[in-house]
Amino acid sequence: DAAPNKGLSPEMIYRYSRHLLLPNFGVSGQENLFNSSILVVGAGGLGSPALLYLAASGVGRLGIVDHDLVELNNMHRQIIHTESYIGQPKVKSAASACRSLNSSIQVVRHQEALRTSNALEILTKYDIIVDATDNAPTRYLISDCCVVLGKPLVSGAALGLEGQLTVYNHNGGPCYRCLFPTPPPTTACQRCADSGVLGVVPGIIGCLQALEAIKIATSVGEPLSGRMLLFDALSARIRIVKIRGRSLQCEACGENSKFTQQQFREFDYENFTQTPLSVSPLKLKL
Amino acid sequence: DAAPNKGLSPEMIYRYSRHLLLPNFGVSGQENLFNSSILVVGAGGLGSPALLYLAASGVGRLGIVDHDLVELNNMHRQIIHTESYIGQPKVKSAASACRSLNSSIQVVRHQEALRTSNALEILTKYDIIVDATDNAPTRYLISDCCVVLGKPLVSGAALGLEGQLTVYNHNGGPCYRCLFPTPPPTTACQRCADSGVLGVVPGIIGCLQALEAIKIATSVGEPLSGRMLLFDALSARIRIVKIRGRSLQCEACGENSKFTQQQFREFDYENFTQTPLSVSPLKLKL
Amino acid sequence: MKLTLEFGGGLELLCDSKKIHNVNVEQQNGEDKLTMKDLLSWVRTNLIKERPEMFMKGDTVRPGVLVLVNDCDWELSGQLSTSLEEKDVVVFISTLHGG
Amino acid sequence: MKLTLEFGGGLELLCDSKKIHNVNVEQQNGEDKLTMKDLLSWVRTNLIKERPEMFMKGDTVRPGVLVLVNDCDWELSGQLSTSLEEKDVVVFISTLHGG
């Protein structure tokens, strides 16, 4: 399912010349990127910069999942969308922006909410998954699906003036459930719509997500697996902390876990987290 | 010279609602942003995300200085430009992108290279300066000009797989010359064109520059003054280190310095650093 | 014992919106040792000003809270039984879901 | 004395492209004390494999190199006269100009 394996064209050598000059990256890094496929779930605050930088960097096939429409109150942070797309699907707007940056890559639109009924089918087509969503049940759903399919997951989150970033299910590292076996109480799950978010905070985390996805796709550098980045915009402080490894008792990825594709399809994430997977796109009320 | 002081319109209240909800930011933060003016020098790798996030966040007046044309080999990192602008001025392309994100702010184009002959006149019109340039003489020129005019300077740099960020000349903190009184040997001044740069690295630093500029404009949080952020993409490590304060002996900002506007106009930055301020825009050779 | 406690991800709202607390924690029962179990009960009594159920559940932190002792997940040092030393930095951070 | 030395901003190219060096530096003349001046001369002899003029000028680092001792600018601790202690982390980083 990967993009067709081939070398770099003269135009690509010119386009990516600043990458090719990098001793740690070079031609093989760029070829690996071109032969890789990355799925970004969510074309919002985190997905905007992640998609733009992944497209610009030359990922061969870039998928976008979202079911929302562009709204004016997204635009303080969702810089991939322009005012002319207000009221149109985010996937359409984001795909168009990616193509206008880089017409030499393949951009795939998945204009639907991610659910247990379609997640396996969508995620299986990609090498690396980027979680750029905004709610707890979808985060469990994506992590479990990545465990079942054996895909690395670059997970970012931002709220208020803080951000968090890590890589799950990669090189023997933990999955989301290893860290959070029990979902938090719903009262602890603030959303950007309730609590606000400074627009550039998901911008920073989304860029870092693109970087981690590129590192995994090219096998360059040390991905942020088994470590978590904690960002505090107000005080301009960043911690990178060591987190637990894979848990033997994890219900998704643990040694004795028998979490199968079938069980995944039947798992009720909304009931598990007591939170809806997605709210339907709002009607504009300007 | 600031944008006209006025409150937020109902449309702005809707557009920036996620900012207004933030306890530490709120209506006064948004109004301060709208009444502020920020100049970004350089519409390249650092300037691209800095400009997009500053425009989206609602800075009242946003200036862009650049004399270059968009080239295909910029596009792996300069995500503000689209393929359709190749061969056109970066300032035109960047201003158009900012306006399409946010038509409610003022975007000012300065399509020229920054020199001692025009810098005072351009910088004096803005509250905060963002250094998103790519060479040593321009960095000294901008810092000195900020010292002479008393403007805070958000300085970022990226090369290869590393980035650096700090705020100069703010709240009694050091200027660029306090840290680097003597220019480095020209052989130590690698450029992206020579050594390469992973596209998303200036993306991360440019976003952080936008954040610092927003914090200064709104007086929210602690800016990165007297501290420097050092980013290593390969190992995913970030250090925030304490740097020296203002130097009493600094030739630009020191106690006994008499560096005047007149001296600034006559200072030869190219001779000082043994490096040209700018190379003329390249002809495309595709 | 002097410790630095940090709250993040919204947990700071439970203690007067203050993120960093430099505290001096008296050992229990005249013992030399202070464990994370002791510290949690001290924090609940002395720092948490509202909605304690958003910080703790039973005798440990509520689901969704990461605990870091000197930048290291407390799962790696024994969770509640982790021994603390002078000048340790303990971070309590709630996982974020927004984007 | 065990020290961690880090090179960045291109300076790692002068020492086999290796950024982090865990080293054991013998004190000079049997003295207990090790200063940054001693360390610089040790680094120049033992780690710098090429173009030493890109690392030092005279008896200090060349212009454009920041020196950090335990995440703090060495200007704040006395530059060349800074005393080092066991397990200190010293960073040498060249300022970047690119964008």
Ligand SMILES: [Zn+2]
């Ligand atoms: Zn697991």
Ligand SMILES: [Zn+2]
């Ligand atoms: Zn100065």
